[in-house]
Amino acid sequence: MPKPQTELFRGLTEAEAGALSALGTETRVAAGETLFRLGDEADRMFFVLRGRITLTLPMMIRGSEEDVLVEERAAGETLGWSGLIPPHRFTLNATAAVDSTLLVFPRAALLRHFAVHPDIAYTVVRNVGSVIGHRLQVFQTMWIREMQRSVEARYP
Amino acid sequence: MMMLLTLLCMSFLTFAVSAVCLRKALSENDARPEIKSGRPIALDPPRFFAGDLAAPPEATRIPIAVLKSEIERHVRVEQAAAESYLDVPTREKLHTRYVN
Numbered sequence: 001m002p003k004p005q006t007e008l009f010r011g012l013t014e015a016e017a018g019a020l021s022a023l024g025t026e027t028r029v030a031a032g033e034t035l036f037r038l039g040d041e042a043d044r045m046f047f048v049l050r051g052r053i054t055l056t057l058p059m060m061i062r063g064s065e066e067d068v069l070v071e072e073r074a075a076g077e078t079l080g081w082s083g084l085i086p087p088h089r090f091t092l093n094a095t096a097a098v099d100s101t102l103l104v105f106p107r108a109a110l111l112r113h114f115a116v117h118p119d120i121a122y123t124v125v126r127n128v129g130s131v132i133g134h135r136l137q138v139f140q141t142m143w144i145r146e147m148q149r150s151v152e153a154r155y156p
Numbered sequence: 157m158m159m160l161l162t163l164l165c166m167s168f169l170t171f172a173v174s175a176v177c178l179r180k181a182l183s184e185n186d187a188r189p190e191i192k193s194g195r196p197i198a199l200d201p202p203r204f205f206a207g208d209l210a211a212p213p214e215a216t217r218i219p220i221a222v223l224k225s226e227i228e229r230h231v232r233v234e235q236a237a238a239e240s241y242l243d244v245p246t247r248e249k250l251h252t253r254y255v256n
Contacts, residue, residue, distance in 0.1 A: 059227070061220050069228040071235070134242075141238035141250070142231075148251050 006076040007131060008047055011123040020120065021047075023113055024103030035080075035094040035102075042082035042090045043107050048075050051100020055079065055092040067093055071135075081128050083107045 009017040024047065029035060035046065035053065046053075052074050056067035070092060073079045082090050084107065114121030233254050241249045 061223050061227070064220055066220065066224050068224060069231060137242055138235060138238045141241050142234045145234060145237065145251060 006047075008045075008078045008124060008127050010127050012120065016117075016120050016123075019117075020113065020124070021103060023109045024105045027102050027104045029096040029100050029102065031096055031098050031100075033096045035096065036090045037093050038090060040090045042080060042088045045078065045080045045083040045105045045107070045110070046094075047103040047105070048073050048077050048079070049101040049103060050075055051102075052097040053079055053100060053102075054095050054097045056095065057092055067095075072097065078128070078131060081132060084110065084125070084128055085132070 009020065012020065026049065029051075036042070038058070052072055054069055055071040055073065057070050058065050059068040060066075061068075073094075079094060080090065082088055083105070088107070110124075114124070237252065237254055241252075
């Protein structure tokens, strides 16, 4: 069972975290196996129990489309938050980098649980919000650093 | 008399050339869209993100797999730099260069 201090379960009691993780199905994915692809309907969220998942985006390199690594998710981390946030479409490709074990949470099950336990819903959504917020800040920083280089290259 | 005729011919020739030039200039003006502002029109396409930076010649010889690996290494380093900046955000750390 995921520990309450991990990303998605932070702030929940052992019992609440247990009840929540019981909604997920433990699933094994082999190295190289695709979890979801960009544009797929996001009807589930994932919690990494073991292993590592790579998140990639397609990029044209000299006329050839290549999946380029954007982020990695390891044990204790969450991926697929588009499962909870409209418009419920995955915006990256997710592939297992090594043999991995995940808890897969169907959106419908989570929403049913949240309807009955709004306090848990608040904590989980706040956790998801902080994951999204942190990634936004990281990408904002990466973007401005690249922008700075573009400006320096164009206007030396 | 000869001089008068020469002057007359040259004047006619100058007039004819001027008339042709004027006509051409007028027809070009008609074909151009009207410029309302006194500012010059920017003719460059919008390509702020270094669209006109040519790849170095040696880049075409590097295999795609190597380029991809370089890009991914760059992403990892930049992500680490961004995380480090977010831990303690300062103006100096924002644009710190790392060996890449």
